[in-house]
Amino acid sequence: MPDLTAARAALGRLLAAGSDPGAYLSRADRPGRRxxxxxxxxxxxxxxxxxxxxxxxxxxxxxxxxxxxxxxxxxxxxxxxxxxxxxxxxxxxxxxxxxxxxxxxxxxxxxxxxxxxxxxxxxxxxxxxxxxxxxxxxxxxxxxxxxxxxxxxxxxxxGARPVSAAGLAAAARLTAAVRGGLARLAEVRSARPDLLPGSAFLAAARGATVVDREEGAADLIAAATVLEAAAAGSEPARTGRRRILVSGGFLETDEPVHLIEEAGADVVADDLCLGARWLSLPDTAAGDAREDCPAGDPGSGPCPSPLAADPFDRLAQAYLARVPCPAKHPPGPRFDFVRREAEARSVDGVVFLLQKFCDPHAFDYPDLAALLAASGRPSLVMEIEQGGLTHGQARTRLEAFVERLRAGRSAAGTGCGAGTAGTAAGTRTGPTGRGAGKGAEGR
Amino acid sequence: MTTLLPDNRLKTDRDLKGLILKHYLGAYRAKGVLARRPVAWVTSGAPVEPLLALGILPLYPENYGALVGSRKAAVPYCEEAERAGYSLDLCSYARTNIGSMLARRGELRGRPLPPPDLLVTAKNICGVVVKWWEVTARHFGCPLFVFDTPFAADGLHPEQTAYVRDQLEELVVFASRASGHRLPPRARFEADLRKVLELTREATALWNEIQDLRQSRPTPASALDMFTNLFPIVTLRGTEACVEYYRRVRDELAERVRQGVAAVPGERYRLVWDNIAIWYNFDLVRYLHARGAAFVGETYTDAWGVYDFDTRDVSDPLRTLAEQYSLILLNVGLGIRKERLFRMVERQGADGVVFHSCRSCKTYSLGQYELARAVRGELGLPVLVIEADMADSRAFAEGPTRTRVDAFLELLEARS
CATH class of the missing domain: 3.40.50.11890 (Rossmann fold)
Known part of the structure; x- marks a missing residue:
């Protein structure tokens, strides 16, 4: 068994900060005290x-x-x-x-x-x-x-200082390091969930948005380095577990993911606010070296960079290019991302964790589920309220879903129970025959 | 002696029914072979004037939702949408329309709305309509235009106006292409647009006159009149029919004022309503009427009084449109909403405010607790908060609501 002590310590620090931001912020030894x-x-x-x-x-x-x-x-x-x-x-x-x-x-x-x-x-x-x-x-x-x-x-x-181009460039390098560390961990989660379960990955991501970013980047990189080495030097400890992609908004706790893991599946991919969608932000630090870039349109003149020279324009480009939140239009890129990610990560099924009263996710859900079903990936929808699920019912439904995936049979026509607040859709298994799966508005 | 319709309803109500019928039948005809005219499904906050100037017929699924709700027929359509996976917590107008669309049946002589040729949605009323229109676009495979109006919490910054105005330029090109028309020469388009804007302005001015007439004691029109009379300003804004109709309503109300005819006989209390109507339960308003409580203003109906374009000085009509459509009630902050509410309470001489906390409409409802606190604390007036929904009657609890209404009436009585 590889020695994961250093990785556990680094991830533990992130988990603690993410679980209680107030306590972290009031720490006397918080780096910088900014x-x-x-x-x-x-x-x-x-x-x-x-x-x-x-x-x-x-x-x-x-x-x-x-x-x-x-x-x-x-x-x-x-x-x-x-x-x-x-x-x-x-x-x-x-x-x-x-x-x-x-x-x-x-x-x-x-x-x-x-x-x-x-x-x-x-x-x-x-x-x-x-x-x-x-x-x-x-x-x-x-x-x-x-x-x-x-x-x-x-x-x-x-205590704030004026935002300068140099300051933005340094900040871009730092945030790229944080997201880079998380992206490496996401790879480990997908390849070796026995070493890094999905719940631990999400806890690290949450912590990375709370801790001092220098400290966070160092911990993420340290953990990723240890876990990558461990993955390279060992074989997966568990087999037969189903591979799940979770889709939803901001998960405040790891509880829903823990429940999926306890039900016998690994969360190896996500479409979450604090997960893959955030990590998809292009690295705006990449164009920094191009001092010969003229101001103005990206890619104009002798500047081959696809990124704008102005740091705010460049940031805007990056934020518009990331995998969008369902509250943004158009939805097509997100639909495409989920479909591609499910395929690339060899996902067996998808669990939609719908935040109660979250309109954007709830509107996308039926067509997105149909799109996944069309590619043979059943899904389960569960409503969560303030991070939590109703334990007994959620556990039973998740176990039944994982059992179905394990049996490897299509859930066509069987349903998987209603959503907790009366949403009729449970397991989705096929296209609805009404344009589902196009994922774009044809604009 | 003036002859009154049931509920003291206005005589012009008879014309209104014909107007509604003509509008929807016209939409079916537009899809026919002989009188082909492109149909756009639009939201209530969509900039409809450029579409009208391009000869496009706008249809309002939200109005259809209200129509179905007022017939107490929304629940089966909502359930149809819920069976397809749309959460019970989503907007009931959206579920009603999605359900009708999926089931291919509806409340217009059994038919659903005529299918669209193009879709235009505007974020100024909520984010929900963007998502709802996306679903519709996927269903029909229709081209969709999203008119994005950034939140104007305390007003507009110049970059917001420019962003919105640029989209109007884009909308004109989009709508021409999507409807199969050739883009008209700029001068002709602007001339046509100015004509439509003038019609919108005229209708809006009449609508505001109608609201002003309600300052009279007793008020000549209450909430039932205004909720139903909202139809033309929402769906026929920018047309001659709209202007003509409101001219008649204005005249009838002016006559009522001259004769001292009360919308609510024995008017004792004057109230303001906040939020969309509870379409399936006008009995609640009648219950208040029966106890001498008349509605002298509604933030919902008043919200349609903003399209008062000054057409004498519109050097850039698209800029004017950009500003007006960005500053509508649901796209401004609580500070401005509070100012408008207080102004209405003062202008109309209201004794209390009824807040319909409508679970379907988050942009309207969230923040009402703060407004209610302000009305109580700063104006010293009683408030009533009713938990309900505009179309889905399952969200309405009759007993507890009546109890709250009675307690509110006692408060009003104690103050009178």
Whole structure:
């Protein structure tokens, strides 16, 4: 058995920080002690916060009942937005120098508006007013202008420094190192889930959005190096387990993934906010060396780089090119990504973890499930609320699903039980015959 | 003695039924061989004026959802969508339409909406309509245009206006191509657009006059009149028929004011309604009416009074459209919404506010608790929050709602 002690220690640090950001931020030995700024959407560029000399912290939800947010947001706001607001109102907001919200969806927009009026006096607030459309002729230009506005506003945070091109370049290298480390771990997760289970990978990803990024990058690279060596020098310990891709939004806890693993399957791939979709961000540091690039359109003149010379334009290009969140239009690239990823990772089945009241995912689900079914991959949909599942029912449904995958038979026509809130779709097995699977809007 | 229709409804209601019928029959005819006209399915916040200027017929699935809801017929369509995997928690207009689309049946003499040639959705009312239209585009294999209007929390930044305006240029080209028309010369298109804008402005001005007439005591029109009379400003905006109809409604209300005719006989309390109507349960409004509570304003109906384009000074009509369509009620922040609500309460002389917390409509509903607190705390007025849904009657609990309504009426009584 390879010695994984160093990897466990590195991943343990990330897991601890991700589980309790408040405790991590208040640590006296937190590297740098830079002012911490929370953010709620993976379209908020950490690069800009880092370049401003700040410590970005991805906000999520704490498991448990909703507290003060209940008096501000109705129960049909998506559970993630309620939980984010609840965390801020419950005290996390006081640990932060400020919060950056972004236009993501209707629920998060409302949470942002409420936090804007409820935040402690002097707490920095910025709404990153991003487009919903990624394919318009003005989308990149508009996104870059929103990024510049954020950079300008951050100057009002106590302890922030002006965002410079050099600062953005350094930040891009750092975030690329973090995502690079995670991407290596994602490969290990896929090839050797016995060494790095999907739940441990997701815990590391969550921690990487909380810890000091230098520290995080070092831990991720250290863990990846150990695990890659271990994978190269050993054979898989377990066999016969089914391979699962999980699809959903921001997972606040590893509990749903743990349950899948306990049911006898490995989560070897994902389509998650804090997973593959985030990691698909192009590396904006790649074009740094091209000092001969003229300003202006990317790829013009003697500059062969596909990336724009202006750092904000370059960031905008990258964020528009990543695998999109379902709240962004068009959805085709995400549909294509999930289909390709399921194939490339030899996935047996897909588990949709739908955040309660998350409209964008819920609208995509039926056609995406049909697309997967058309390529012979059954799926199971489960609703999660504030990170959790109803244990007894969830375990039974997951075990039945994994059993079906293990039996290797098609689930055609059998169904797999209704969703927890009355969604009728359980297992999806075939195209609906209504254009499902095109994954593009034909624009 | 004025002869009143049941519920004291306006005489023009009779014309309205004909208008609705004509609109939908016209849409079926547009799909026929003889009178071929491209049909666009659009959202209620879509910039419809350029489409009309291009000769495209807009159809509003949201209005269809309201129509089905008012016939208390939405649930079977919602269930159809739910069986196909669409969550019960999704917007009931969307589920009603998706269910009708999948089942290929509907409430227009048994038929679903005529299929679209092109789809135009606008994010200014919510993100839901973008996703709903994506589903529709996949179903029909139709070209889809997403009109993206960034959130105008406290107003518009210049880069937002430019971004939105550029999309309008793109929309004109898209709509021409998708409808099989040739792109008209720019001067002709702009002239046609200005004509449509003028019709929209005229209808909007009349609509605002109608709202102003409701300041009278007693009010000549309550929520039932306004909810049903919303149809033309939503679906026929930019047409002569819309202007003509509202001229008649305005005249009828002015006559009622002159004669002192009350929409709610024995008016005692004057209320404002926030959010979409509960289409399947007008009895709730009647219950309030029967106890002397009249609605003198609705943020929902008032929201259609924003399209007051100043056509005398529109050097750049697309820019004007970009600004107006970005600043509609559901695309602005809570601060502006609160200002507009307070202004309405003051202008119409309201004694309380009824908030319909509509689980289907997150952009409208989320934030209402803050608004309700402000009405209570800053204006000192009683509020009522009703938990319901605009089309899916399964989300409405009659008993608990009546109890809350009664408690609210007692509060009003205690203050009178």
């Amino acid at each position: 002012p911490a700024v929370g953010y709620v959407c993976s379209y908020v560029p950490e690069e800009i916060l880092l370049a401003a000399g700040l410590h970005p912290v991805r906000l999520g939800a704490r498991p448990g009942p909703v507290g003060p947010a209940d008096s501000s947001l109705q129960s049909f706001a998506c559970s993630f937005s309620r939980a984010c607001l609840d965390g801020l109102l419950s005290g996390l907001g006081g640990d932060l120098a400020g919060v950056v919200f972004a236009y993501t969806c209707d629920s998060l927009r409302a949470a942002a508006e409420i936090w804007k009026t409820r935040r402690p006096a002097g707490s920095f607030y910025h709404f990153l007013n991003l487009p919903a459309r990624l394919d318009g002729p003005g989308s990149a230009r508009y996104t870059a202008s929103a990024f510049r506005r954020l950079a300008g506003d951050l100057a009002s945070v106590d």
